[in-house]
Amino acid sequence: MLDVCLLGTGGMMPLPYRWLTSLMMRYNGHGILIDCGEGTQIALKEKGWSPNPIDIICFTHYHADHISGLPGMLLTMGNAERTQPLLLIGPKGLQRVVSALRVIAPEIPFELQYCELTENSHTISFPDFRLEAFKVNHNVVCYGYSMVIERCGRFQVEKAVKLGLEKQYWGRLQKGETIELDGSVYTPEMVLGEPRKGLKVTYTTDTRPTESIVTNAEGADLFICEGMYGEPDKLEKAREHKHMTFYEAAQMARKANVQEMWLTHYSPSLPRPEEYMEEVRKIFPNAIAARDGRTAELKFEEK
Amino acid sequence: MLDVCLLGTGGMMPLPYRWLTSLMMRYNGHGILIDCGEGTQIALKEKGWSPNPIDIICFTHYHADHISGLPGMLLTMGNAERTQPLLLIGPKGLQRVVSALRVIAPEIPFELQYCELTENSHTISFPDFRLEAFKVNHNVVCYGYSMVIERCGRFQVEKAVKLGLEKQYWGRLQKGETIELDGSVYTPEMVLGEPRKGLKVTYTTDTRPTESIVTNAEGADLFICEGMYGEPDKLEKAREHKHMTFYEAAQMARKANVQEMWLTHYSPSLPRPEEYMEEVRKIFPNAIAARDGRTAELKFEEK
Numbered sequence: 001m002l003d004v005c006l007l008g009t010g011g012m013m014p015l016p017y018r019w020l021t022s023l024m025m026r027y028n029g030h031g032i033l034i035d036c037g038e039g040t041q042i043a044l045k046e047k048g049w050s051p052n053p054i055d056i057i058c059f060t061h062y063h064a065d066h067i068s069g070l071p072g073m074l075l076t077m078g079n080a081e082r083t084q085p086l087l088l089i090g091p092k093g094l095q096r097v098v099s100a101l102r103v104i105a106p107e108i109p110f111e112l113q114y115c116e117l118t119e120n121s122h123t124i125s126f127p128d129f130r131l132e133a134f135k136v137n138h139n140v141v142c143y144g145y146s147m148v149i150e151r152c153g154r155f156q157v158e159k160a161v162k163l164g165l166e167k168q169y170w171g172r173l174q175k176g177e178t179i180e181l182d183g184s185v186y187t188p189e190m191v192l193g194e195p196r197k198g199l200k201v202t203y204t205t206d207t208r209p210t211e212s213i214v215t216n217a218e219g220a221d222l223f224i225c226e227g228m229y230g231e232p233d234k235l236e237k238a239r240e241h242k243h244m245t246f247y248e249a250a251q252m253a254r255k256a257n258v259q260e261m262w263l264t265h266y267s268p269s270l271p272r273p274e275e276y277m278e279e280v281r282k283i284f285p286n287a288i289a290a291r292d293g294r295t296a297e298l299k300f301e302e303k
Numbered sequence: 304m305l306d307v308c309l310l311g312t313g314g315m316m317p318l319p320y321r322w323l324t325s326l327m328m329r330y331n332g333h334g335i336l337i338d339c340g341e342g343t344q345i346a347l348k349e350k351g352w353s354p355n356p357i358d359i360i361c362f363t364h365y366h367a368d369h370i371s372g373l374p375g376m377l378l379t380m381g382n383a384e385r386t387q388p389l390l391l392i393g394p395k396g397l398q399r400v401v402s403a404l405r406v407i408a409p410e411i412p413f414e415l416q417y418c419e420l421t422e423n424s425h426t427i428s429f430p431d432f433r434l435e436a437f438k439v440n441h442n443v444v445c446y447g448y449s450m451v452i453e454r455c456g457r458f459q460v461e462k463a464v465k466l467g468l469e470k471q472y473w474g475r476l477q478k479g480e481t482i483e484l485d486g487s488v489y490t491p492e493m494v495l496g497e498p499r500k501g502l503k504v505t506y507t508t509d510t511r512p513t514e515s516i517v518t519n520a521e522g523a524d525l526f527i528c529e530g531m532y533g534e535p536d537k538l539e540k541a542r543e544h545k546h547m548t549f550y551e552a553a554q555m556a557r558k559a560n561v562q563e564m565w566l567t568h569y570s571p572s573l574p575r576p577e578e579y580m581e582e583v584r585k586i587f588p589n590a591i592a593a594r595d596g597r598t599a600e601l602k603f604e605e606k
C-alpha cells in the first residue's frame with residue numbers, strides 16, 4: 001500500500017489556513033517528501049505523521065515556497081536523533097542551495113546525500129520503487145516527479161512444479177532473482193505470470209502544461225497537479241508567470257488518462273478553489289480541488 | 304501607544320499549536336519585529352497584522368528557530384510591492400547569514416540595510432524611540448533588546464507666555480527643537496516640565512540569567528523573557544543548554560523591578576506552561592505564561 005498525503009496546497013506564501021504545497025508518500029518503510037516550504041514540518045506534525053521515516057526529499061525547484069522549510073526540517077530530524085542518511089534530489093545547484101541554507105543548520109547528526117538532476121528526464125531506482133524526474137516549464141529549471149511501483153506477475157505454482165523446482169527457491173524467483181542450479185538457469189519469467197498493474201503517483205507544480213507531464217503521468221493512479229488559478233480570465237496571467245489554470249491541468253489529466261487528479265498550489269488570491277470545479281469536471285470528471293492534508297491509500301488491484 | 308504582540312511562544316521547533324517565539328511592536332507608524340522563525344509570517348497574518356509597516360527586524364542570534372522565516376518574510380513583503388528599505392539588526396555575521404539565506408530569495412524590490420552588533424551593548428536611535436541591544440549568555444553570541452520610548456515633560460504655557468514666545472514656535476519646542484529668534488535662544492527645557500515616564504519593553508531569549516538582562520530590563524513596563532523549562536528539576540538541563548527555568552526568569556524580573564513579565568520560548572516538551580505559574584508567582588507575582596498572540600497596548604501614564 002502506498003500512503004499519500006498532500007500536506008499543503010498553497011503556492012507563493014503560506015497562509016493561516018493553507019500550508020505550502022508538499023507531498024508526503026510512505027511505502028514499505030520508506031518516506032518520500034516532495035518539496036518542503038515554510039511550515040511543512042508543522043503540517044506533517046499536524047497530520048500526525050512523523051518525519052523519521054523520510055529518507056528522500058525531492059525538490060521541484062528552488063523558489064522559497066518549495067524549500068524554505070528545509071533547515072527546520074533537518075534540525076527537527078536531528079533533534080529526533082536520526083542517524084540514517086537522507087537523500088536529497090533536485091535540479092542542478094542542489095548542493096550549493098542546501099549548503100547556503102545550512103548556515104542556520106550547520107550541525108546535523110546524519111549524512112546528506114545529493115542527487116542533482118541535469119537532463120530532461122532521470123530515473124532514480126530503489127529496490128522496491130523508482131522515482132522518475134522530468135523537466136517541466138517554469139521561469140527557473142523545474143522538475144516534476146513520478147513515484148512508480150512495479151508489480152511482478154503472480155507466482156504460478158504449476159509451472160514451478162513442472163520445472164521440478166524445490167519450494168525453497170520459489171521466494172527468490174518471485175522477488176526477481178535468477179537462480180542457477182546444477183547447470184540449469186531459472187529466471188522469474190519462467191514461473192511468474194504477466195506483470196500486474198503497479199502504482200503510480202505523478203506530482204508537478206510551477207509549470208505551464210507540457211508534453212513531458214502528459215507522457216510521465218500516463219495512466220497514473222493519482223496525478224497531483226498545480227492549479228494556480230481557477231478564474232478562467234487568468235489564463236494570460238498563468239502564461240506570464242509560467243503557471244497553470246485549473247482547466248489546463250484538467251486537459252493534461254484527460255490526455256494522460258490518469259485515474260484521479262488533485263489540484264494544488266493555489267494562488268493566495270484564491271480562497272475557495274471548489275467554486276470552479278464544475279467547469280473543471282466537464283474536462284476531466286475525476287478532478288478534485290484538494291485541501292491541506294488530503295490523504296489516499298493506494299492499493300494494488302486485487303487479481 | 305505602543306502595540307505589542309508576542310506572535311509565538313515556542314522554542315527549538317514550530318508546533319501545530321505553537322509558533323516560534325517572535326515579538327512584533329507597532330509605534331507611531333513603525334513596525335519592529337524581533338526574531339523571525341519558520342512560520343512567523345503566518346502567525347502575523349493569523350493575528351491580522353500586516354508585515355507592511357515592519358521597518359526593522361532584530362535578531363537575537365542565528366539559530367534557525369529565530370531566523371528561518373526570514374526568506375519567506377522578505378518575499379512576502381516584496382510581493383506586497385514594498386519599496387521602503389528594511390533595517391536588519393543582529394550580531395556580527397548578519398549580512399553573511401542573510402545573504403546565504405537569500406539564495407532562495409534573491410530578488411526583492413526593496414533595500415536591505417544592516418546593523419551588525421559587536422559590542423556588549425549598543426544603542427540604535429530613531430527619531431521617536433531607541434533600541435538598546437545587550438549581549439546575553441547563550442552557546443552562540445546572542446543579544447537581548449529593549450524598545451525605549453522617552454517622553455518629554457508637559458508643555459508649560461505659563462512659561463512660554465512669560466518668555467514672550469509666540470504660539471507658532473510652541474510646537475517645535477515641544478518636539479525637542481531649539482529655536483533662535485532675534486538673537487535669543489530658546490531650548491525645550493525652558494518651556495517643558497520634568498520629563499515624564501516613557502515606555503520600555505525588554506525582550507530576551509536563549510540565555511542564562513545575566514546581570515546585563517537585569518540592568519537593561521530595569522523598570523520595564525513589560526519584560527518578555529525565555530522560560531525554556533517549567534519543571535524545577537530541569538535546572539541542570541537549562542544550565543547545560545544555556546537556557547533558563549521559569550524561576551530564574553522570575554528572579555530577574557523581581558531584581559529588575561519590571562511591571563509585568565511574560566514567559567516564552569517554551570521547550571516542545573512543555574505543553575502546559577501554566578501548570579508551574581503558582582510557584583513562579585511566589586517569586587514574581589506579575590508573571591504570565593504567555594500563549595501565542597498575546598497582545599498588550601502600552602499607554603503613557605495619564606499625568
